[in-house]
Amino acid sequence: MKSITAGCLEIHYHETGPDSGDPVILLHGFPYDPRAFDAVAARLAAQGFRCLVPYLRGYGPTRFLSPDTMRSGQQAALGADLLAFMDALSIPSALLGGYDWGGRAACIVAALWPGRVRGLVSCGQGYNIQNIAQASTPAPAAEEARYWYMYYFHTERGRAGLTLNRNDLCRHIWQIWSPSWQFDAATWAASAPSFDNPDFVEIVLHSYRHRFGGIPGDPAYDGIEAQLAAQPGITVPAIVLQGGDDGVDPPTLHDPHRPHFTGFYARQIIDGAGHNLPQEAPEAFAAAVLTLAARTARD
Template structure:
């Protein structure tokens, strides 16, 4: 499949690997798209896994509703359930990075009957992040999210001079030039950056969508070079998992784990899926 529909929106999806393989949903974050997993996916296919990597809400050109309410976590998690329905898949392993990690946590909590395992790359459990905001440097690490609440100005600043500011953030984070070009080009599409930032602007609505404890097996991969997500939230995540849980720490790797530590991440995901068989 290359597309599916939900909530009147059309989503692009990359469907790869053996059709009869264990299904793994790959969920990207900001400001990426499904190509974030271009290095990981072939390694998963080689291990016999089928991958479905959607361009999430706001990133698929046919799925960019206006406003912030359509980007609540409950809505974007529903998109993944719709993907599983469209593919005829009862349960899948879910791997998410950055915002995709938040969606993975939500799916594990709200739809455990559809999720075999959760793998979160970088992202602690949302409840752990909330607690860490009050007890660590996580508030400072997350300060950019408050800036993104402003209307219009973030879009203008990030895309000025052909996206120089956004490009600089990605380059300084260690992403290779081809990935930087892809992500900046995507954000320059009509309506793309306001839609992507709407995920952040929907955060004040999160009280309606609290993510509870997760009982399915969880693998959490965090990297010490991540400037956005700190150790305190990472270490508190265990409090929000009632099932099997493993934390894997990658030393010195920046935030962009799918691109910069693809081989190790794929190895961990393969082992995690096999352990749940």
């Protein structure tokens, strides 16, 4: 494991592959950690890519530099962290791949700083930038039911539950979001320590409360949030992967996120995979990265 000072964080990350390889940054979601990309990174490293897999703010050994920094989990903070990580490592541009929170960070950098992104693999919704202005618009009942955890985290009971029962809660989420993924005890044990980060609870609660517009964000990110409120398009080449068995964000026949992508775009539904797609279907995720790498090399 390596670490680097980037923005307001000391970001810890795993690096696989040759130093001279084309960089690929892989970003995990909630409630997961970099272990989700072990098999993907191994496949890409074998093809000569330099794979970097950071722990997001609030996860694993990543820490804030100052106790006075707001423990924000808002989308703009995640995007700013990724950009700062690239700057700190002097990476002018990279292929980005992520899901859930990590996919959101990747989409934000691709939308606002497209010159830094050679290609994007995004899972689940695809266009993972929150439309906070419309967050209070109710969804169909089945969708609302899938978002129980968001509403739970708006309550102090949810705070207590995440604080006292985080392993039980996070493991339950793994099971219901990926019902066909038969992970074993060793797989869970490899990731569970990442949720013991001292800022995990505050960042998770802030993330879900902020996205509904109920609490303010960190003023340091107001400028980025203002740009994201316009729902900027993504111009870089992109492949969206969706797990056919995703228990929280199941794919639909209609692709409502397609209009947000104005460059090369492909969407694939991966049968037998759930929400944690890179860990459940690493071959498909790695293949998507390789497809974009070949395409951008031609361009």
